[in-house]
Amino acid sequence: MKLLKDILYKVHIEAVRGTTDVTIGKIEFDSRKIQLNDAFVAIRGTLSDGHAFIDKAVDQGAIAVICEEFPERIVNGVTYIQVQNTHEALAFTAANYYDNPSDKLKLVGVTGTNGKTTIASLLYQMFKRAGYKVGLLSTVKILVDNNEFKATHTTPDSLTINYYLNEMAEAGCEFCFMEVSSHGIHQKRTEGLHFTGGIFTNLTHDHLDYHKTFAEYRDVKKSFFDNLPKTAFAISNVDDKNGMVMLQNTVAKKVTYAIKSYADYKAQILENQFSGLLLKINNNEVWTxxxxxxxxxxxxxxxxxxxxxxxxSDEVLRLLSELESVSGRFQYFVSPGKITAVVDYAHTPDALENVLKTINDIRTKNEILITVVGCGGDRDKTKRPVMAKIASDLSNKVIFTSDNPRSEDPQVIIDEMEKGVEPQNFKKTLSILDRKQAIKTACQMAQPNDIIVIAGKGHETYQEIKGVRHDFDDMKIVKEFLNQLS
Structure with missing residues (x-):
C-alpha cells in the first residue's frame, strides 16, 4: 500500500482531478488485473489503447487513473491524473512503488543488435563465480540470485522490471545485468532506473518494422547512453561504426573496447577453434x-x-576462462556419427553471417556445411532476402524453412527469402515448410564430419503459428534425429 502522491514523484503531470492523498493497493496497466483501490495506467500500445479500458478499470475498483487524456466519464471518488506520456509515467510510478530498487544495487544495461543475451548472461555467471549475489534480466530467463523465472520479453515492462529488481535487492544481490532492447528504450521501460553502467555491442539491420529507419533505431539506442548519470560508465565497441556515436553526448565515463581499433580494452584473437578461443586481452593471454x-x-x-x-584484472581473466556458453548461442554437439550440429539464435543478417563465417574459419573445407534457416513472421521483411543470400553464399547447402511464422503465411516468408539467392547458388538451396522435417532432412543429408547449422530460434522452446505456441526445441530435435542415424 502506497500513497498516490508518493508514487507520482518525477512524473510529468499536466492536470489532476481529485486528490492524490489516497492510498493505492498496486499499479496495473492491464484493466483485467484491477482490484479494489488499485491505480490504473492507460498505456497506448501497438495493438490496443488502454484509454479504451478506463471505465472498465474504474468499475472493477480502480481508485486512481493515470492517462494522457481525461475520459468523458468522471467518477466521484476516483482520482484522474493527466500526464504527457503514460509509458514514462508507468516507469516512474513503478520505480517509486517499489522504493526505487535500482538505487540499491549496481545495475548494468547491455544494448545493441547482437550479443546482449550472451554478455548479460556471462556477466551474471562471472560475478556468481566471483562469489557475489547477482540478478539477471535477459531474453532467456530472469534470475534472482539462484532463483529462476521465465522471461517473456527482452526488456520486460516497467512493473516487472522493478518487481524483480526489488526481489533482487531484498535477496541481497549486489549486481544486476540487464538486456536493454530498442523497444524497451523507446517505450520508456527503463525510465526511472538508476544504471551504474551501460554496454554497447554493435548496431546492424534489425527491428526496422518497428523503428522504420536505421537512423531512428540508432538514435533510440544512443538515448540510453545520453541518459546515463555522471556516476556511471559507458562501454562501447568502437570497431562498430556507431560505437563513438553512442558516446557523443553521454556524461558518463567513456570506455572503449575493440579488436581492430585503438581502445581502452584491446583484444587479439590468437587461436579460433571448435574447442575455444585463445585471446590476448590488454597483453594478457587467456583461453576461453x-x-x-x-x-x-x-x-x-x-x-x-x-x-x-x-x-x-587477473581475477577477471581467470573467470573468463571458466565461462560456459549461453543456451541457444552457438550451442553445439557432435553426434556418435561424427556430425556436428550448431544451434544459434541468429535471426539478423549480421548474426547469421558471424556464425557461418566463424564455422568457415574453423573448418578444413573437407566437410559440408548445411544451414537450416527461416525468418520470423510479422517482423522486418527487408532482412529476409539478405539472410537468404548470406546463408547461400556461406554454406554448401541451405534449407529454407519456417521460423516463427506468427500470423503470416510461412510459404510467403520463404518466397521472399528466396529472392535474395544469387543464380549461381540456386542448386544449393531447397525449401521445406515444416521446420521439423527440414531439420530431419539436413540430418539425413549430412555425412561424418559434416556440420549442420540451425539458425533463428536458439534458446526458444516453441514455434508460434497463427497465434498458438507449439512445443519446439531445435537442439532437442536435431539430437534425436542424429542419434537415430548413428
Whole structure:
C-alpha cells in the first residue's frame, strides 16, 4: 500500500482531478488485473489503447487513473491524473512503488543488435563465480540470485522490471545485468532506473518494422547512453561504426573496447577453434571455451565491465576462462556419427553471417556445411532476402524453412527469402515448410564430419503459428534425429 502522491514523484503531470492523498493497493496497466483501490495506467500500445479500458478499470475498483487524456466519464471518488506520456509515467510510478530498487544495487544495461543475451548472461555467471549475489534480466530467463523465472520479453515492462529488481535487492544481490532492447528504450521501460553502467555491442539491420529507419533505431539506442548519470560508465565497441556515436553526448565515463581499433580494452584473437578461443586481452593471454570472433568481442566487453566494476584484472581473466556458453548461442554437439550440429539464435543478417563465417574459419573445407534457416513472421521483411543470400553464399547447402511464422503465411516468408539467392547458388538451396522435417532432412543429408547449422530460434522452446505456441526445441530435435542415424 502506497500513497498516490508518493508514487507520482518525477512524473510529468499536466492536470489532476481529485486528490492524490489516497492510498493505492498496486499499479496495473492491464484493466483485467484491477482490484479494489488499485491505480490504473492507460498505456497506448501497438495493438490496443488502454484509454479504451478506463471505465472498465474504474468499475472493477480502480481508485486512481493515470492517462494522457481525461475520459468523458468522471467518477466521484476516483482520482484522474493527466500526464504527457503514460509509458514514462508507468516507469516512474513503478520505480517509486517499489522504493526505487535500482538505487540499491549496481545495475548494468547491455544494448545493441547482437550479443546482449550472451554478455548479460556471462556477466551474471562471472560475478556468481566471483562469489557475489547477482540478478539477471535477459531474453532467456530472469534470475534472482539462484532463483529462476521465465522471461517473456527482452526488456520486460516497467512493473516487472522493478518487481524483480526489488526481489533482487531484498535477496541481497549486489549486481544486476540487464538486456536493454530498442523497444524497451523507446517505450520508456527503463525510465526511472538508476544504471551504474551501460554496454554497447554493435548496431546492424534489425527491428526496422518497428523503428522504420536505421537512423531512428540508432538514435533510440544512443538515448540510453545520453541518459546515463555522471556516476556511471559507458562501454562501447568502437570497431562498430556507431560505437563513438553512442558516446557523443553521454556524461558518463567513456570506455572503449575493440579488436581492430585503438581502445581502452584491446583484444587479439590468437587461436579460433571448435574447442575455444585463445585471446590476448590488454597483453594478457587467456583461453576461453567460447567460439568465434563475435564472442571475442563479447568476452572483451565482459572483461572491461568486470574491471570497471572493481574486479582485479587477473581475477577477471581467470573467470573468463571458466565461462560456459549461453543456451541457444552457438550451442553445439557432435553426434556418435561424427556430425556436428550448431544451434544459434541468429535471426539478423549480421548474426547469421558471424556464425557461418566463424564455422568457415574453423573448418578444413573437407566437410559440408548445411544451414537450416527461416525468418520470423510479422517482423522486418527487408532482412529476409539478405539472410537468404548470406546463408547461400556461406554454406554448401541451405534449407529454407519456417521460423516463427506468427500470423503470416510461412510459404510467403520463404518466397521472399528466396529472392535474395544469387543464380549461381540456386542448386544449393531447397525449401521445406515444416521446420521439423527440414531439420530431419539436413540430418539425413549430412555425412561424418559434416556440420549442420540451425539458425533463428536458439534458446526458444516453441514455434508460434497463427497465434498458438507449439512445443519446439531445435537442439532437442536435431539430437534425436542424429542419434537415430548413428
Amino acid at each position: 571455451k567460447l567460439i568465434g570472433a563475435f564472442n571475442a568481442y563479447n568476452l572483451l566487453a565482459i572483461y572491461a565491465t568486470g574491471v570497471e566494476l572493481g574486479l582485479e
